[in-house]
Amino acid sequence: MLNSELGASYEDKTQTSKRLFHKATKVFAGGINHNIRFFKPYPFFSKWAKGKNLCDVDDNEYTDYWMGHWSLILGHSPRTVVNALSQQLRNGTLYGTANHISLELGELIQKLMPGAENLRFSSTGSEATMYAVRLARAKSNKRVIAKIIGGWHGFNTTLMQSVNYPFNKQEGAGLVAEEEQFVESLPFNDLDSSIKILESAIDDLAGIILEPILGGAGCITPDLGYIKGLQEFAQKNDILLILDEIVTGFRLSIGGASQKYNLKPDLFTLGKIVGGGMPIGIVCGKKEVMSLADPVLIKENQARCNIGGGTYSCNPMSMAAGLATINYLNKNMDEIYQKINDLGAKARAGLAKIFKEAKIDVQVTGEGSLFLTHFLNNKVRSISNAADVAMSDLGLLHRYHLGLITLHQIFFLPLKMGAISSVHTEGDITHLLEATRLLVNSGILSSEKDS
């Protein structure tokens, strides 16, 4: 099957989505509400999701590995979350006041992630990382934040740098060069180069922010020495280490990457899983840093680090869904993490084997329940940072993911990593492997095909 035939087959199966997408282009810029959600020829429209399944408006049911931007570790609409939200719904969706559910969730997070000496709820991850940067600058009274090349911390203006290839160019129109002078970018997994860049900025260096696993940039795992090296540098030079655990928090373990890798960040951010499918972002960390934001302690507006908050912060729906999810994870942690990590390992090993046998040059990256397949080529022989992913054969990856969607009812958001939830089964992974084998055998993943 040629790529053009694959596209036609997708269109055949998604006629209602095609019509809706055409309408959507007259309402939304590009027809979508998040750039990464567009894929060629057009994205399908979802109608319902339950457990591991996502169903589009043409009644195609997919096994979902996108799982709400990797948020839904218990699958779509797990009973515990549905029950909690059903009850909360009748008790109000938005108090705009303090509430005891947020206190319960906050205390539970403190217990499971002892680094969260203090925390504040916001409504999105973009907000949480923005506040973390603000806190680091307030604490250090310095300005420069170092981030990772390809690192993704949401759409906030400060950290919208070196996200997409070519990484040294501005991330699009409307950003002001003068606002970008206080961000430095580090090559992931290259400690020597990173330390050199940090040292060159040391006089004005406030902190380093990084995802322990590069998520949006392509599911790239860290050399542990790299993160430890950055942590050591931060400690030695009295700059703040901010760990962005929005993806890895409650994913790599109940204590996130901090627990798994034994890291001690000054600040860290949470989101996704901790909201149980509802909007959330959290900035957490040392009390001595977080207390800079305390409006009771620091009465003068100028002296305080003013972080949000917002209309929806600690709204009872997000709190109830998050609390139900984290309570469930806490009670069933051994079983759940064992299961999803085993399925992840099985997926990575199985995929690697299939491609190797077919002599298609692939590297399957990931850890625990996260994984992504990279198609290598003459330009890149292995994946250890975002530049490697940018150089890999993304056309082939798109074709692979579109093939899974169209021919095998398996949904990865094209180009993005997959996340296994507690409701995925061994049979699902077997199906994924079998589907991959069939796609490989069909010849569709040979790079000689039209693209």
Add this chain to the structure above:
Amino acid sequence: MLNSELGASYEDKTQTSKRLFHKATKVFAGGINHNIRFFKPYPFFSKWAKGKNLCDVDDNEYTDYWMGHWSLILGHSPRTVVNALSQQLRNGTLYGTANHISLELGELIQKLMPGAENLRFSSTGSEATMYAVRLARAKSNKRVIAKIIGGWHGFNTTLMQSVNYPFNKQEGAGLVAEEEQFVESLPFNDLDSSIKILESAIDDLAGIILEPILGGAGCITPDLGYIKGLQEFAQKNDILLILDEIVTGFRLSIGGASQKYNLKPDLFTLGKIVGGGMPIGIVCGKKEVMSLADPVLIKENQARCNIGGGTYSCNPMSMAAGLATINYLNKNMDEIYQKINDLGAKARAGLAKIFKEAKIDVQVTGEGSLFLTHFLNNKVRSISNAADVAMSDLGLLHRYHLGLITLHQIFFLPLKMGAISSVHTEGDITHLLEATRLLVNSGILSSEKDS
């Protein structure tokens, strides 16, 4: 009753909240998740909310005029929203994909607010205004954004300027002076001074952002000539007018302030009401501007204006709650706006009369269903901008609001304006007026008392 007695009486009635707040100070910086939600001696914790009522953990039931940061125009948990969310909950809370509910809501907004030629959903108002600024800079290829002194557009870094008195000082630690050089601040309702400031920045002026009614700064209504004058200046000089309708959208009329005042902004932002009590932000506007964000049309990352989006953008829960709310408003608009505006007028007139008779120098500001009482003094004789509010007797306003909470079971977030919903009644306003009269008669609102 002295102010200290009032505080003691509040503490008597809110013993459980007192205990929870003490615990909360060990979890959250300042014990709260949004600075404005703290009030002295400590904020109560909410347990449930239904219709016009908010109930705290000590079973005190309040008539609520805070109404979820003024979001809940149909009251807490209206049946139409509860039904829509109950159904959606079982169909999934977070697809992470395109969905037809967002398309329906988007098309409905386009119909009711024709200026929304194109739009994009985000998850908070702070995000929406941040994206509006980015779009204005991209469109104009200029950098300076003018905002109003006291204007509040959320916690995003760019617009965190001249929000709090003293307005010419930095809004707290952790903000970088160099990032602030491209914002100019204008005195509300002073057209001559504002035009002078705009003219001085004209070479690099991208746009003007303003709330039609200053909300967080104190419910300050515009001289219509002021907004029209800014609009005329923007049109004449080819700079963008951004109307922040997060509070006024679907509040002042079904078409917001744009419709009521006949304004033609290039961009505008929505939030609050349009989310039906669930997290939302929207940036809307002219197609020629919004299309700069179109990733299908503009393939090159650097050429595009990259706006969000985010994990939760157009999530089906927010979309379902918003759609139910706006559909209900659309079907019942004559009745609802007539009712809430009449109640607002009755409240403003009644409050002004009571204070006048008591010879307490007060100005009740607001329009439609929004209102706030300002206590004047020797420093300020009338309220027309944020500096006037900052100079007014805020201690007395706090005492008035705490008195309503403690002695009359009426909740305004202390210092903040109130919003009337469709479930408030004539009897509620009568109760508010009667309670105010009793507070006045008690002598608690005489500025000679201890504070």
